[in-house]
Amino acid sequence: MASLKLKHIYKVYGGGVRAVNDFNLDIKDKSFVVLVGPSGCGKSTTLRMVAGLETITSGQLYIDNTLVNDVESKNRDIAMVFQSYALYPHMTVYQNMGFSLKLRHVKSAIIKEKVLKAAEVLEISDLLDRKPKELSGGQRQRVALGRAIVREPNVFLLDEPLSNLDAKLRVQMRTEITKLHEKLQTTFIYVTHDQTEAMTMGDTIVVMNKGYIQQADAPVTLFEDPVNLFVATFLGSPQMNIIESELVVKGNKIGAKLEGLENNTIWFRDETAKQIRNSGIDLEKKYLFGVRPDHIRIGQTGVDAHVEAVEQLGDETIIYTNIEGHKGHVIMKSPLVTHVRVNDDIKLDIDMQRVYLFDKDSEHSLIGMPSYNKLPCKVEDGKIILGTSEIPFDEEYGSHLLSGAYADNRFLAIKPEHIEFEETESNRSIKVKVDFIEERTNYNIIFAQIDGVIPYLIFKANKDRKIKVGDELVVYLPLDHIAIYDENDDSYFCREVVFPNVADATVKTKDGKTTISINRGQKLVYEDLGVADGKYQFVLKQDKCEPVITRKVAKTIPEEVLTKVNNGEFLSVSCYDEEPQHKMNTIFVKIKGFEEYVTLNIKNQFSVYKMSSFKMKVPADGFELIPVAEETEEIKEDPETAKPEQ
Numbered sequence: 001m002a003s004l005k006l007k008h009i010y011k012v013y014g015g016g017v018r019a020v021n022d023f024n025l026d027i028k029d030k031s032f033v034v035l036v037g038p039s040g041c042g043k044s045t046t047l048r049m050v051a052g053l054e055t056i057t058s059g060q061l062y063i064d065n066t067l068v069n070d071v072e073s074k075n076r077d078i079a080m081v082f083q084s085y086a087l088y089p090h091m092t093v094y095q096n097m098g099f100s101l102k103l104r105h106v107k108s109a110i111i112k113e114k115v116l117k118a119a120e121v122l123e124i125s126d127l128l129d130r131k132p133k134e135l136s137g138g139q140r141q142r143v144a145l146g147r148a149i150v151r152e153p154n155v156f157l158l159d160e161p162l163s164n165l166d167a168k169l170r171v172q173m174r175t176e177i178t179k180l181h182e183k184l185q186t187t188f189i190y191v192t193h194d195q196t197e198a199m200t201m202g203d204t205i206v207v208m209n210k211g212y213i214q215q216a217d218a219p220v221t222l223f224e225d226p227v228n229l230f231v232a233t234f235l236g237s238p239q240m241n242i243i244e245s246e247l248v249v250k251g252n253k254i255g256a257k258l259e260g261l262e263n264n265t266i267w268f269r270d271e272t273a274k275q276i277r278n279s280g281i282d283l284e285k286k287y288l289f290g291v292r293p294d295h296i297r298i299g300q301t302g303v304d305a306h307v308e309a310v311e312q313l314g315d316e317t318i319i320y321t322n323i324e325g326h327k328g329h330v331i332m333k334s335p336l337v338t339h340v341r342v343n344d345d346i347k348l349d350i351d352m353q354r355v356y357l358f359d360k361d362s363e364h365s366l367i368g369m370p371s372y373n374k375l376p377c378k379v380e381d382g383k384i385i386l387g388t389s390e391i392p393f394d395e396e397y398g399s400h401l402l403s404g405a406y407a408d409n410r411f412l413a414i415k416p417e418h419i420e421f422e423e424t425e426s427n428r429s430i431k432v433k434v435d436f437i438e439e440r441t442n443y444n445i446i447f448a449q450i451d452g453v454i455p456y457l458i459f460k461a462n463k464d465r466k467i468k469v470g471d472e473l474v475v476y477l478p479l480d481h482i483a484i485y486d487e488n489d490d491s492y493f494c495r496e497v498v499f500p501n502v503a504d505a506t507v508k509t510k511d512g513k514t515t516i517s518i519n520r521g522q523k524l525v526y527e528d529l530g531v532a533d534g535k536y537q538f539v540l541k542q543d544k545c546e547p548v549i550t551r552k553v554a555k556t557i558p559e560e561v562l563t564k565v566n567n568g569e570f571l572s573v574s575c576y577d578e579e580p581q582h583k584m585n586t587i588f589v590k591i592k593g594f595e596e597y598v599t600l601n602i603k604n605q606f607s608v609y610k611m612s613s614f615k616m617k618v619p620a621d622g623f624e625l626i627p628v629a630e631e632t633e634e635i636k637e638d639p640e641t642a643k644p645e646q
């Protein structure tokens with residue numbers, strides 16, 4: 001038995017390399033999870049943090065609901081199999097497999113029983129007396145697996161275990177590892193950069209890029225509903241065709257003009273057109289149209305194409321074509337042996353149920369399942385207003401909102417998979433009406449309308465829910481999965497609790513200069529602020545400060561970004577955490593004299609985390625001064641009341 005929970009895990013290596021960012025994943029007992037992505041995307045780092053071979057910079061790792069961040073590797077009940085088999089050359093297979101048990105002083109009769117059993121599972125019983133050098137690569141890998149099996153761990157971690165094997169053996173070992181997972185009935189976490197390996201082995205695939213999870217789901221879902229361009233093009237072979245397009249609108253219909261050419265226009269289905277229209281995207285912009293080679297046929301009608309090359313692969317044919325205006329090939333895959341020849345002119349008939357459209361900047365998918373729903377909303381004290389509906393929130397939720405969240409033109413963001421059907425204490429109900437439904441292999445996608453809101457609320461529903469078009473439903477939005485964004489995709493919902501940024505201060509004006517002395521801390525000096533001398537509460541606004549960037553802080557930053565440290569308008573701060581947003585960066589800093597940590601939202605020019613301690617420019621409109629009633633009365637009364645009654 002082992003389930004794992006990774007919550008907001010970050011890894012920053014010495015030197016500031018951010019290898020893993022905000023990694024969140026629930027791993028069910030007995031599942032087979034594959035982490036996949038290009039080299040350097042943080043897969044191994046994540047696995048090594050689970051193994052306890054690498055410290056976790058921030059976030060929580062639970063194994064079976066126990067927090068294990070500080071539990072030593074050897075006490076985590078896991079076994080790890082590496083790419084290099086790391087067998088002891090002077091020991092036999094039997095000794096290699098039994099060695100870890102021997103170290104733990106397990107009785108030799110028990111070691112024997114376990115090694116023999118593992119050898120049987122792996123079909124290496126006849127190799128037990130051999131030394132590693134007398135084994136093939138595949139056999140060595142099996143011994144490495146055997147060494148992990150004998151320990152009967154709750155979690156198996158495998159880091160590219162097949163990459164030293166030749167192609168044929170790799171395919172064979174893939175099946176063997178899948179079978180082994182079934183036999184052992186334990187949790188497997190497997191790392192690979194090979195998308196085919198990932199798609200054929202895992203029940204959950206986690207696609208990573210640049211330290212971030214891009215999408216985590218069943219293989220078929222990743223294939224059918226990639227949330228962004230990266231996932232769409234990383235999975236699938238040959239890779240998805242991506243063609244730049246303009247959109248054309250004719251009445252209710254929307255089409256894609258591939259490479260902007262009139263004769264390359266294809267029309268979306270009515271449902272797709274509705275989704276595009278309601279999403280509120282700019283119809284004048286250029287987008288990236290996507291279609292997999294698997295979903296193009298040769299038709300009587302379609303986009304004109306010229307055949308450049310034909311690959312007959314026995315059971316299928318890959319045809320490389322050119323279309324007018326497009327630099328690369330448009331590739332199609334036919335399950336049949338076709339009679340198409342090089343230089344033929346054909347028509348590409350595209351299955352419009354299976355096409356994609358991506359934003360060129362954000363690279364988010366705009367058709368089908370989105371990475372998240374983004375609905376225009378208003379945020380007021382204690383509630384989010386969505387059309388005619390209200391979503392009340394509690395103090396706990398409010399403590400994670402930056403002050404900029406409270407505005408009329410905000411967006412509520414929630415992932416489709418977080419929308420629930422049952423009420424709980426921490427979710428909020430909302431009424432919706434189902435406009436249309438798209439079927440997928442594992443679920444249906446529901447496109448529903450909230451009264452007074454134009455974009456659809458899009459969510460997944462199990463097929464056995466029997467939701468129909470026109471149904472009026474109540475669904476639930478869990479508060480801890482609702483983020484508040486602005487039009488720039490900057491979030492005002494923080495993982496960390498947001499502090500009120502308050503310090504006690506004394507104000508004194510002399511010779512045309514106002515000095516604000518922060519309690520036990522630093523001084524800020526401004527041209528006369530016209531404020532009476534006295535005691536104040538100094539409230540630092542969250543979104544007015546700028547970090548002072550000097551040569552000392554950032555050697556490679558261009559001259560124009562450097563700030564001149566002048567007069568007295570700055571505070572020294574030290575940053576202990578940051579949440580990178582889109583154009584903004586929320587930082588949590590320590591400033592002497594403030595009651596608690598200070599939360600600031602600053603322009604995201606570069607990672608502040610690395611700077612750690614720096615100066616912060618505080619403009620004259622960057623704070624409020626709230627007068628504090630003089631405590632003199634109390635002091636005056638003190639001696640009186642202190643007098644013993646006679």
Ligand code: ADP
Pocket residue numbers: 013014017018019037038039040041042043044045046
């Ligand atoms: P992957 O397994 O996906 O190839 P890794 O997790 O090995 O990626 O690496 C993620 C990033 O962290 C890379 O930029 C890599 O250079 C960096 N990195 C890995 N290990 C260390 C280390 N010990 N010290 C500093 N940087 C590291």
